[in-house]
Amino acid sequence: MSEKTEKPEVLWSHCNECGHETKHDVVHRADRRRTFDDDQYSVEVGSVWKVLQCRGCEEVTLRRVDWCSEDDPMDGPGPATYFPPRVSRRKPSWASHYELPSEYIALLEETYTALHADSRRLAMMGARALIDAVIRRNAGDQQNFGQGLNALAEKYLISEQDRGIVETAIEAGHASAHRGHKPTAEDVNVVIDIVERLIHTEILAEQARELKKSTPPRPSRAAQNKS
Numbered sequence: 001m002s003e004k005t006e007k008p009e010v011l012w013s014h015c016n017e018c019g020h021e022t023k024h025d026v027v028h029r030a031d032r033r034r035t036f037d038d039d040q041y042s043v044e045v046g047s048v049w050k051v052l053q054c055r056g057c058e059e060v061t062l063r064r065v066d067w068c069s070e071d072d073p074m075d076g077p078g079p080a081t082y083f084p085p086r087v088s089r090r091k092p093s094w095a096s097h098y099e100l101p102s103e104y105i106a107l108l109e110e111t112y113t114a115l116h117a118d119s120r121r122l123a124m125m126g127a128r129a130l131i132d133a134v135i136r137r138n139a140g141d142q143q144n145f146g147q148g149l150n151a152l153a154e155k156y157l158i159s160e161q162d163r164g165i166v167e168t169a170i171e172a173g174h175a176s177a178h179r180g181h182k183p184t185a186e187d188v189n190v191v192i193d194i195v196e197r198l199i200h201t202e203i204l205a206e207q208a209r210e211l212k213k214s215t216p217p218r219p220s221r222a223a224q225n226k227s
């Protein structure tokens, strides 16, 4: 009897549930290959499918790497595609604690769905629509996006730094969308960070106003001295 048992393959990969890179067991592997022949050449293409399971939370994911016999071995294995796609972020926890305006909830849901599908341009459009909604709600109709951002900055809802980043990322993406520009994952993440911050700031400011309204004013010193 052979003592040798095959060691299970382990891969490091981002886990959507854990929210960071974790060790995954390869619990199943399947190979698919096809050969294309003509008189002179024969080309083989294939995919390696792996079912991965996170060692932390046990979440299961499917990973596919395509290859072709014409690939340069020096290039190493091609990029992996994951099902469902890897997402580096989830809806912030505060989003479910507060009563957000229904318009925000709908747009947030769609923006995160676009992020999950790695549809970065759609996620950017969602981010832009969310900022427009915040502008309308807090400053009414504005002539253009830049003026809207000014209005938010005047109300201290957005910092000057965030404002600059949003303007660059969204305006640049908007202008070049028709030329096939695809924002990087980092660009999208920074903009979504700012949008989340913006909405959170707005909601907190609203709560503070409500609290102020419902708190009875402190009696004046003159009134206190009389009693």
Ligand SMILES: [Zn+2]
Binding pocket: 015, 016, 017, 018, 019, 022, 054, 055, 056, 057, 058, 059
């Ligand atoms: Zn996990």
